[in-house]
Amino acid sequence: MQAVHVTRHGDPSVLSLVELERPSPAPGEVLVKVAAISVNHLDLWVRRGMPGVKLPLPMIPGCDGTGVIVELGAGVQGLAVGQKVLLEPGYSSGKSAHDLAGDDHLSDDYQIRGEHFDGLAREYVALEARFVMPLPDACDLVRSAAIPLVFVTAWGLLVTRAKLQAAETVLVLGGASGVGSAAIQIARQIGARVIASVGSEAKAVLARSLGAQEVVRHDQPDWPQAVRKLSGGRGADVVVEHVGPATWAGSMRALARNGRLVTCGGTSGLTVEIQLPHLFIKNQSVMGSTMGPKNAFPAIFAHVASGTYKPVIDRILPLSKVREAHELLESRAVLGKIVLIPGQ
Numbered sequence: 001m002q003a004v005h006v007t008r009h010g011d012p013s014v015l016s017l018v019e020l021e022r023p024s025p026a027p028g029e030v031l032v033k034v035a036a037i038s039v040n041h042l043d044l045w046v047r048r049g050m051p052g053v054k055l056p057l058p059m060i061p062g063c064d065g066t067g068v069i070v071e072l073g074a075g076v077q078g079l080a081v082g083q084k085v086l087l088e089p090g091y092s093s094g095k096s097a098h099d100l101a102g103d104d105h106l107s108d109d110y111q112i113r114g115e116h117f118d119g120l121a122r123e124y125v126a127l128e129a130r131f132v133m134p135l136p137d138a139c140d141l142v143r144s145a146a147i148p149l150v151f152v153t154a155w156g157l158l159v160t161r162a163k164l165q166a167a168e169t170v171l172v173l174g175g176a177s178g179v180g181s182a183a184i185q186i187a188r189q190i191g192a193r194v195i196a197s198v199g200s201e202a203k204a205v206l207a208r209s210l211g212a213q214e215v216v217r218h219d220q221p222d223w224p225q226a227v228r229k230l231s232g233g234r235g236a237d238v239v240v241e242h243v244g245p246a247t248w249a250g251s252m253r254a255l256a257r258n259g260r261l262v263t264c265g266g267t268s269g270l271t272v273e274i275q276l277p278h279l280f281i282k283n284q285s286v287m288g289s290t291m292g293p294k295n296a297f298p299a300i301f302a303h304v305a306s307g308t309y310k311p312v313i314d315r316i317l318p319l320s321k322v323r324e325a326h327e328l329l330e331s332r333a334v335l336g337k338i339v340l341i342p343g344q
Contacts, residue, residue: 002342003122004322005058009049012326015061017319023126025073030129032085036145036316037065037120039325039338040178041267046115047326051270055115062121062340063089063114064148066141069132076129084141085132086301087120089113089149090291094130102295105156112291121319123342133297136305144304146311146337149291150178151300153264154186154240156292162238162262166191171227171236171254173243175212176203178337179264181312183240184210189308192238195230197223197247199332206312206335218243224253235259248272257282264289312336318344 001022008014025031043061069083079085091111092099098106113119135144157179158164170187174180175196187194188211196212198204204215216226228235235256241248244266252275255261261284266272278284303309314334317325319342328334 001123002319003060004062004319006047006061007058009047012047012323014047015323015326020122022124025071025126027074028076028128029073029126030069030076030079030132031071031124031126032067032087032132033070033124034065034067034120034122034342035141036339036341037062038146038149039329039340040149041265041329042112042115044326044330056117059114060118060121061114062119063112064145065120066135066145079129079132079134084135086135086144086148086297087125087127088131088133088294088297090294091131102293104294105291121322121340136301138305139301142316142339142341143311143313145339146313147300147304150337151182151309152292152296153179154182155296155300156289157240157262157264158183158186158190158238159296160292161287161289162260164190164192164238167193168237169193169195169231170238170240171251172196172212172240173218173247173251175207175215176335179242181206181210181336184212185309189303195227195236203335210312218247218250224250227254231256238262242266243268245269245272252278255284258284260285260287262287262289313339316341320344
């Protein structure tokens, strides 16, 4: 079968296509023919290498996708050959109190496919049955591949951590990105007022089409003041941050008194500064959030099936174009997600 390998850290040229033996499902596993995977910023970090983190190489990247079950391992029940399924991006032992509550992403042993161990950028994958979820009939296999990681991450940011409420104002940084586009839709469904930040007019159009009532350009120096003006001088009750150093200071200035800033990463770098008076004088909170709860997936895909949530896909490419996909995402030349099709 065809698969992508990261054999060493570096630029997109280190990505290679290899032929591997098709796996067989062990007891309790299902064999899935992968229909589509999406490319995330996590894939870029894995390819480049992360300071202080030793990754097992060679690595098959790819943390989320969809597929069709082609074989059941011994003892698997409740699933069927031919069923289209979501391939969940996370892994945990299933034994902790967090696992049993559906909050697997909070478990000490939580890991992500394509980062801590081999991922989904291949034609076939054998997974424990508990890590696949049947997709609603109305969900298209290819388009649904752009949903899992970014929507469960945005759900974790807004619902689990920030506990966003209807009528609150939320600022979504990078509103045309994968996580940003998902966060806009989740916030609007909750009933919040959404201000999105973007870096171009094309991205502004996209953010508005997803439900953002207001848009600011974070490539303009006065964008935090624009956010405060749009919010009647208060600032945003919740700020969704995933850009990092390039926008962090502005995000803190745009945060309201008693506001909550929640972050899931930093595409522009890993180190930021915090002015302590922001926190203690204005009673503000800064929170981290990794991924989101497994038990959010049924609700997320029910909204996808009904049309409330829509995947934002810039383009669909064959898996053989994985280097091009990384180059496009790295250059910020995409609106939404890139989806790759194995076997092409």
